[in-house]
Amino acid sequence: MKNRLLLIFLLLFVTGCSEQEKKIPIEEVDMIGIMAFDYVDEKTKKLTVAIPQYSPDAKKDTKIFSTETDLVSQGIVKIEASSDRKVVLNQLRVILVSEEFARKGQVRTVIEHIYRNAEVGNKALIAVVKDRAEGILYAEYPDKPNINFYLNDLLLPSLNTAFNPNTNIHDFIYGTTNTTKDASAPYLELLGDRIEIANIALFKDDVMVDTIPPNEAIFIQALQGRKNLAPLVIDIPDDTKVLLNLVKSKSKIESNKDRNYPKLTIHLEIKATLSEYSIEDTEKLNSWKEISDLEKSINQQLEKDIKAFVEKLNKKQVDPIGLSEYFRKYTHGKWTREMTDEILDKLEVDIHVKTIIVSTGTLK
Amino acid sequence: MRSTQKKVLTKVHVLFLVQSCLIGTGILQLPQKLSSMGYSQAFMPILFSIIATITLWPMILLNSKFPTNNLFQINEILLGKIIGKFFNFLLVLLFTIICIDSISSYMLLIQSTALPEQTITLPVICFLALLVYLVRGGIFAIARFSILTFFITIPMVLFTKWAIQKGEFSHFFPLFNFTFQEFYEATKNGYLSFLGYELILFYYPFIIQQKSAFKYATIGIWISGVLMLITTGVSVMYFSEWQLSNIEFAVLNIFKAGEYSFIERIDIIGMTLWIFLVYSTVALYLWAANEGFKSLILAKSQIHLYILVIAIFIALIIPLSQHLKEKIFTINNYVFYLLLLWPIFLSIIYFFRKKQVQQ
Numbered sequence: 087m088k089n090r091l092l093l094i095f096l097l098l099f100v101t102g103c104s105e106q107e108k109k110i111p112i113e114e115v116d117m118i119g120i121m122a123f124d125y126v127d128e129k130t131k132k133l134t135v136a137i138p139q140y141s142p143d144a145k146k147d148t149k150i151f152s153t154e155t156d157l158v159s160q161g162i163v164k165i166e167a168s169s170d171r172k173v174v175l176n177q178l179r180v181i182l183v184s185e186e187f188a189r190k191g192q193v194r195t196v197i198e199h200i201y202r203n204a205e206v207g208n209k210a211l212i213a214v215v216k217d218r219a220e221g222i223l224y225a226e227y228p229d230k231p232n233i234n235f236y237l238n239d240l241l242l243p244s245l246n247t248a249f250n251p252n253t254n255i256h257d258f259i260y261g262t263t264n265t266t267k268d269a270s271a272p273y274l275e276l277l278g279d280r281i282e283i284a285n286i287a288l289f290k291d292d293v294m295v296d297t298i299p300p301n302e303a304i305f306i307q308a309l310q311g312r313k314n315l316a317p318l319v320i321d322i323p324d325d326t327k328v329l330l331n332l333v334k335s336k337s338k339i340e341s342n343k344d345r346n347y348p349k350l351t352i353h354l355e356i357k358a359t360l361s362e363y364s365i366e367d368t369e370k371l372n373s374w375k376e377i378s379d380l381e382k383s384i385n386q387q388l389e390k391d392i393k394a395f396v397e398k399l400n401k402k403q404v405d406p407i408g409l410s411e412y413f414r415k416y417t418h419g420k421w422t423r424e425m426t427d428e429i430l431d432k433l434e435v436d437i438h439v440k441t442i443i444v445s446t447g448t449l450k
Numbered sequence: 451m452r453s454t455q456k457k458v459l460t461k462v463h464v465l466f467l468v469q470s471c472l473i474g475t476g477i478l479q480l481p482q483k484l485s486s487m488g489y490s491q492a493f494m495p496i497l498f499s500i501i502a503t504i505t506l507w508p509m510i511l512l513n514s515k516f517p518t519n520n521l522f523q524i525n526e527i528l529l530g531k532i533i534g535k536f537f538n539f540l541l542v543l544l545f546t547i548i549c550i551d552s553i554s555s556y557m558l559l560i561q562s563t564a565l566p567e568q569t570i571t572l573p574v575i576c577f578l579a580l581l582v583y584l585v586r587g588g589i590f591a592i593a594r595f596s597i598l599t600f601f602i603t604i605p606m607v608l609f610t611k612w613a614i615q616k617g618e619f620s621h622f623f624p625l626f627n628f629t630f631q632e633f634y635e636a637t638k639n640g641y642l643s644f645l646g647y648e649l650i651l652f653y654y655p656f657i658i659q660q661k662s663a664f665k666y667a668t669i670g671i672w673i674s675g676v677l678m679l680i681t682t683g684v685s686v687m688y689f690s691e692w693q694l695s696n697i698e699f700a701v702l703n704i705f706k707a708g709e710y711s712f713i714e715r716i717d718i719i720g721m722t723l724w725i726f727l728v729y730s731t732v733a734l735y736l737w738a739a740n741e742g743f744k745s746l747i748l749a750k751s752q753i754h755l756y757i758l759v760i761a762i763f764i765a766l767i768i769p770l771s772q773h774l775k776e777k778i779f780t781i782n783n784y785v786f787y788l789l790l791l792w793p794i795f796l797s798i799i800y801f802f803r804k805k806q807v808q809q
Contacts, residue, residue, distance in 0.1 A: 097579060204563040207715055208706040256707065263692030408618070415623035420488075 110172050116149070117177035118162075119234035122219035123196055125187040130154050131196075133161035134220040137173070138234045147232045150223050158199045175205045179238045181212045181255075182274070184219040185287075185294065194262050194292035201255050208256040211241040213272045214287040214294060227279050240281060241272060251286050251303050262292045265423050267408040270306070273297050290404045291423065305395050308354060309407045311337050317361070322387045328380070330358035333444060341412035345425070348413055349434045354392070356439065360446045381441045388439040396437075400430045409433065456518070459657045461666045463593035467734065468647045468670030470596035474731030475555045476643025477678055478699045478724070481685035483639040485695035487628045489621045491636060492679075492686040498644045499675030503668050506647055508793040510664045513654040515800060521651040521792075522745040528799045538742050544789070545739035546758060547782045549732050550765045553577065554775065556728045557766070559699060563721060574766050577725075578759050584733045585740060585755060589653050592733045599726040606723060607677070609716055610684045612707040617687025642783045643678070646731060647671055648790060652738045736762075 116137045124132040137149040151168060155161030166173045181200065183193050193212075200206050215222055223233060230236040241252050253261075253271040261269025269292075273285035285297035286306075304316055315332040322328065336355040342348070360377075399405065410426040417425075459467070484491035516524050522541070526534030557570045557577075565573070584595060628636075650667055657663050685700045688707065697703050701720070708716035736758060743754040 093579070097575065205566070207717075208703065209709070209714075256703075259693065260690050264690035267690075411618065411620055415620045418624055418627050 114171050116169050116171040116173045118173060118175055119177055120180045120182065120223060120237060121178065121200075122182040122184075122215070122223055123187050123192075124184045124219050125190055125192070126154055128190075129156045131156070131161075131187065131192065132220065133158065133165075134223050135162075135165060135173075136223045136233055137169075138232055148223075148234065152220060158196060175200075175203060178206050178210045179234065180241060181210055182215050182219040182222060182237075183212070184215050184217065185273075187219070188214050188287065188289070188294035191291075191293035193258075193289075193294070197255060197258050201259050206255070209254045211238070212253050212255065212258050213237075213241055213274050213283075216273065216275045216284070222274065222276055222281060225276055225279065229279070237281065240283070251283075251300075251307075261406075262289065264408075265421050266405065266411040266414050266426055268404045268406050270303075270406045288399075288402075288404050288406055290402075295404060296402055302395050305392050306407050308335050308356075309337050309339070309352065309392075309409075318356075318358070320384055320387055320391075322383050326380075326383070327364045328360065328384060329362040330356070330384070330441075330443075331361045333357040333359060339409070339412055341416070343413070343416040345413055345417065345429065346432075347434075348429050348432050349436065350409060350412060351436045352392075352438065354388070354437065354439045355442070356388075357442045357444055360443050377443055377446065381443055384441045385439045388441070389437045392437050392439070393435060396433075396435050400433050403427050403430050405430060409435075457656055457658045458588075458590040459593055459653065461659055461662055462597070463590075464650070464657055464663055465666040465670045465673075466596040466600055467589075467593050467653065468650060468667045469673045470599050470727070470730035471646030471649055471734045472644060472671065472674035473677060473727050474552050474643075474646065475559075475724075475728055476645075477681055477727075478559070478701045479555075480640060480643045480678060481682055481689070481694055481700040482696075482698060483643065484636040484682065485691075486632045486635040486639075488632075488691045488694065489686050490626060490628045491640075491694075492622055492683045493625075494636060494640060495644075495675050495678035495682055497637075498641055498678070499672055501641070502644055502647055502671045502675075505790045506650070506664065506667055506671065508797055509648060509651050510654075510667070512793045512797050512800070513651060513663075514660065515797075517660055518655050520653070520655055520741060522742045524796060526745070528796055528803065535746060538745055540785075541789075542739045542742040542746070544782060544785055545735045545742070546761060547778065548786075549735050549739070549758075550762055551779045551782065552728055552732050552735070553762065554766055556724070559702075559721065559724075563702075564718065571767060574763065578763055581729065581733060581736065582755060582759055584729065585737050589656050589737060592730070592737055595733065596730045599730045603723055603726050606705075606720055607680060609705045609708055609720060610680065612709055613684050613688040613704040616707060617684065619687060621686050622683075642786065644674075645786055645790075646734070648786075649734055649738055651793065652741060 118135045119138055120136040122134040122136075124134070126132050132152060132154050134150065134152040137151070139147050139149055149169070151165045153161050153164045153168075155164060162173055162175070178200070181197065183196070187193065197212065200210070201208070222237070227233065227236060251270060251272050253269065258269050258271065261267055269289040271287050271289070272283045273287040275282050275284040283300065285299055286303040287294050288296045288298060300316075301319060304318060307315055313334055313336070315335055318330045318332060320328045320330065334357045338353040340351045340353075342350075360380075363380075396407075396409070399407070405426060410429045413429050414421045414425075480495075481491065484494050487494070512524065516527070519527065522534075522538045525537050528534070529537065553574070557574060560573060561568075561570050584591060647667060647670070650663070654660065654663065681701060681704075684704055685694060688704055689697065689700065693703075694700070702717045705717035705720040706715070710716065713719070736755075739758055740755045743758060744751075748754070
């Protein structure tokens with residue numbers, strides 16, 4: 087008993103010996119919510135951060151700091167010097183990079199630094215911005231509460247119905263380091279007092295190479311086997327336009343396992359409700375036979391669209407879908423990026439779409 | 451005190467002692483250690499479990515010849531007092547270093563993630579104080595703690611669910627896509643995470659039903675094997691090859707994929723719960739070191755444990771470079787492979803000296 091008491095006392099005294107470890111209370115910490123990177127030159131980048139302000143006395147709800155730096159952490163230190171509080175990254179939600187920055191291939195080093203930092207979760211979202219990334223932080227959004235929440239909500243996968251190509255830190259690192267897949271990220275555009283996800287930015291290795299429109303990006307998600315997709319608009323020649331609300335999609339990709347004459351057979355099955363259509367002769371859709379005719383023409387159109395899309399990607403030698411994975415998985419030995427390019431060069435695709443319209447709404 | 455009573459461990463205790471000691475901090479780094487094999491590493495834990503089962507057999511065989519002696523005593527009986535004591539001293543040193551290794555790698559983790567702006571002196575003292583308490587309870591307390599550990603930490607398997615959803619199943623193929631060199635490299639580095647079952651050499655005399663010890667120890671090995679299989683499998687699905695070889699604590703990154711609306715950072719929960727696993731491993735090794743220390747000098751005193759713990763504390767606190775530490779730990783780990791062969795060597799000696807020993 088005596089021994090134990092002695093031990094407890096000793097422990098108490100030893101804690102007194104430890105150096106003063108003052109934890110900074112949370113009110114005295116500035117938590118960065120958004121980081122934006124702009125290109126200056128080969129070495130330097132401009133770092134702009136947005137920090138939400140919770141003090142009721144503050145006139146503005148967001149503090150914004152800008153600095154030019156060559157290392158990310160050094161930039162943070164510089165910002166800390168001009169901020170009245172300690173600056174931390176724990177609440178980082180969004181990382182914006184300008185198009186120029188992405189096209190010069192500097193994103194990877196920045197993201198890798200943040201990936202290494204244990205303070206940041208892996209779910210911070212990445213987006214590419216047209217023009218300057220800092221512009222988005224400095225712009226005014228009168229009807230939005232706070233840029234931190236606004237951007238985060240915009241980029242988060244909200245409902246399954248809305249198309250959203252969100253990419254977080256893990257996805258980006260996974261995409262850029264994977265030899266059989268390329269990264270992609272939303273491409274934002276500032277339109278006056280609002281931000282729009284205008285396009286999808288495609289990366290090859292760690293350099294941004296191109297953008298594609300959102301309706302094509304749905305194909306990426308469909309072919310990757312995502313079950314819930316955004317509504318799909320299909321333009322069928324002879325003046326028919328159809329909007330399908332996708333209930334469920336299923337994709338199956340088979341490869342011929344031949345790296346010299348690569349060929350993929352893609353089966354895509356789409357279950358959808360027909361939510362709107364514009365057909366000259368509206369009487370056309372009165373019976374199930376007519377609906378099945380429509381299904382057939384949708385199939386043909388989709389097959390054409392997807393084929394054109396995949397060929398476009400192959401020509402640019404980017405693989406955001408991960409098609410070359412279907413050849414890697416049958417190849418022994420090390421797989422390199424050059425092999426992926428080779429595959430994409432020669433790749434032929436054969437697409438079979440099967441659309442099932444499960445309902446046409448309550449009106450006949 | 452319980453620890454002075456002989457024969458306190460039931461079959462279930464054996465199972466969980468083996469199981470818990472296998473999973474220490476090793477499993478956190480297992481995907482990285484095996485990364486020379488790339489995606490093909492997924493099924494390595496099965497191979498390791500088979501090797502473990504095979505090497506367990508000579509250990510039990512040796513123990514069954516000396517049902518009331520642990521390896522320290524067996525060493526002295528078979529090799530003679532002086533040589534035996536020398537090897538016992540090496541074993542104590544080995545176990546102490548492995549305690550330091552486990553604690554320091556866990557503290558490194560804590561330092562780099564949870565307490566980046568603090569020295570680890572205080573956490574280490576708290577950790578060691580509780581460790582002394584646990585080890586003083588003897589093998590029986592450690593066994594019960596192991597059972598507790600298992601049931602507290604097993605829900606963490608559920609945290610891998612998001613990574614499985616996101617991962618790509620095709621990474622598993624092609625099967626067996628590695629060269630012999632890569633395989634050798636991975637086995638050499640990875641099997642270290644699988645050590646811990648060899649401590650049965652030391653607590654065997656405490657087991658009540660010694661005949662079924664092999665069976666239950668094997669079950670323990672395979673439970674851990676399956677858990678490690680899940681870890682490597684999920685890692686292979688979720689990561690790219692670059693990530694597999696560059697991410698130090700892959701398991702924590704898998705937890706980071708978690709998405710609850712009310713918890714942002716599941717990895718922090720995982721990391722804090724991990725302390726149970728570290729305790730169950732370190733306690734058992736320290737207990738074994740303590741037993742060995744006792745067999746060297748002053749068998750009846752209680753002071754050994756404190757000396758060991760103070761030594762561990764000093765080793766953790768002195769500012770050695772990480773590089774030097776790593777070197778020592780690596781050498782120490784390779785010596786451990788010899789320990790696996792030790793029972794076979796002793797069995798051969800037993801075979802030749804049977805008559806002498808039995809007198």
